[in-house]
Amino acid sequence: MYPAQFDYRRAGSVDEALGLLQEHEDAKLMAGGHSLIPMMKLRLAQPPVVIDIGRLDELKGISEAGGSVRVGSLTTHADIAASDVLAAHCPVLAEAAGHIGDAQVRNRGTIGGNIAHADPGSDIPPVLVLLGASVHLQSPSGTRSVAAGDFFQDLLMTDVGEDEILTHVEAPALGAGTGAAYLKFEHPASGYAVVGAAASVTVQNGRCIAAGLVVGGVSATPTAVDVSSLVGSDLSDDAIAAAASGLDAEDPIGDIFASGDYRVHVGKVYGKRALAAARDRAS
Ligand SMILES: Cc1cc2nc3c(=O)[nH]c(=O)nc-3n(C[C@H](O)[C@H](O)[C@H](O)COP(=O)(O)OP(=O)(O)OC[C@H]3O[C@@H](n4cnc5c(N)ncnc54)[C@H](O)[C@@H]3O)c2cc1C
Missing domain, CATH: 3.30.465.10 (Uridine Diphospho-n-acetylenolpyruvylglucosamine Reductase; domain 3)
Structure with a gap:
């Protein structure tokens, strides 16, 4: 697959890159190129000008x-x-x-x-x-x-x-008493997350005083789960499982590998595991 024809410009500074963006309508910035170039090869992106910012040490x-x-x-x-x-x-x-x-x-x-x-x-x-x-x-x-x-x-x-x-x-920065974890169920071919769960808990005197859970891969954007039921709890496995089961997505994304319902199910499982890992790191 070949990209459509484009001009390549390399910026020597952020200011120069901003100037080039203004000068060239529909231009695209390129950092590492690992998403932009595949998009261009598939012709899902056809920028007339690519502005390479990859060497800007200031960033x-x-x-x-x-x-x-x-x-x-x-x-x-x-x-x-x-x-x-x-x-x-x-x-x-x-x-x-x-x-x-x-x-x-x-x-x-x-x-x-x-x-x-x-x-x-x-x-x-x-x-x-x-x-x-x-x-x-x-x-x-x-x-x-x-x-x-x-x-x-x-x-x-x-x-x-x-x-x-x-x-x-x-x-x-994560404060004292806070543990956090990221767990991912990855696609066996691409390595991308089918579902990824990020969790944190803060523990004081054996009790949870704050908790968070955000799941990726289930919806178009990251899905925050209400895990406020954990605050005040002793973060037992049962309490964590109940909190993680609150994951809900109105319009879950699905594809040939994983349906929307399946992603929500896996999100609950990985959410539970991420919360438990965060708890173990907090104590
Ligand atoms: C085989 C493969 C496997 C991958 N697996 C994973 C994975 O498991 N998990 C994961 O999270 N990702 C994965 N990725 C994606 C990878 O993380 C890329 O780093 C990321 O998607 C794009 O980063 P990049 O620097 O290459 O950006 P580019 O491809 O250069 O740019 C991507 C987009 O961001 C814009 N952009 C870039 N930098 C800026 C900036 N500073 N300001 C404004 N716009 C900007 C570009 O214009 C473009 O639209 C994978 C990619 C490949 C090719």
């Missing part, structure tokens, strides 16, 4: 400050999975990145490209929604941030405007 890197972690949009999944900063302050994000594809995909694919592409089977989106992360965007008119829960709008649709570049994501 790479991971840091922690003031109780938040910051990950540049061009940071690769491999760097996120191996990050000491994330291991110390937000290990669930590193855990999810380590589950992505294979070594080649993790070495080239970036967090910005992953969430801008917004495949419902991506591993990063449910984790960012669980964490209450923010997504930061830059355009010629300035910068803005969006809550991850509002960023994912529909199948392959996000809040990134045509003149915007995603610069970084920020997430609160």
Whole structure:
């Protein structure tokens, strides 16, 4: 499969990339190219101009400050999975990145490209929604941030405007007494998540004081599950199973491999397991 004809431009800075976006209507940014190039080869995307931002060091890197972690949009999944900063302050994000594809995909694919592409089977989106992360965007008119829960709008649709570049994501560091986990039921051929469950619990004096569960792969966008019944509980297996069974999706997505109903069922099972793993890490 060959893509339609396109022009290739390489940006030397974020400002230059923003200028090129303004100059060329319907141009597409390219980070690692692991989603854009397959889309172009299938002719599902036919941008007249591809703007390569893959070498912009200003968009790479991971840091922690003031109780938040910051990950540049061009940071690769491999760097996120191996990050000491994330291991110390937000290990669930590193855990999810380590589950992505294979070594080649993790070495080239970036967090910005992953969430801008917004495949419902991506591993990063449910984790960012669980964490209450923010997504930061830059355009010629300035910068803005969006809550991850509002960023994912529909199948392959996000809040990134045509003149915007995603610069970084920020997430609160996990505090003392909080455990979090990401578990994935992956497609045997593609490795993408059929269902992925991200969970967190915070425990104080043997009781749960906060809990969250977000499931990917069930709907077009990450599905938050109401697990508030766990607050005040001792996080018994029964309490966790009851909370995870609250997963509901009005219009679950289905395909030849997994029907919508099946995805919801697996989502409950993986939600339960992710909550139990989070509990075990919290204590
Ligand atoms: C074989 C294979 C297996 C995979 N398995 C998994 C998996 O198991 N789990 C998973 O989560 N993902 C998986 N992926 C996808 C992978 O995670 C990609 O990294 C990701 O989808 C896209 O990242 P990228 O950097 O390659 O983005 P690109 O392909 O370069 O871009 C993707 C989209 O994002 C836009 N974009 C990129 N960067 C920016 C930016 N900074 N600002 C605004 N827009 C931007 C582009 O314009 C494009 O529309 C797989 C991919 C392949 C090819």
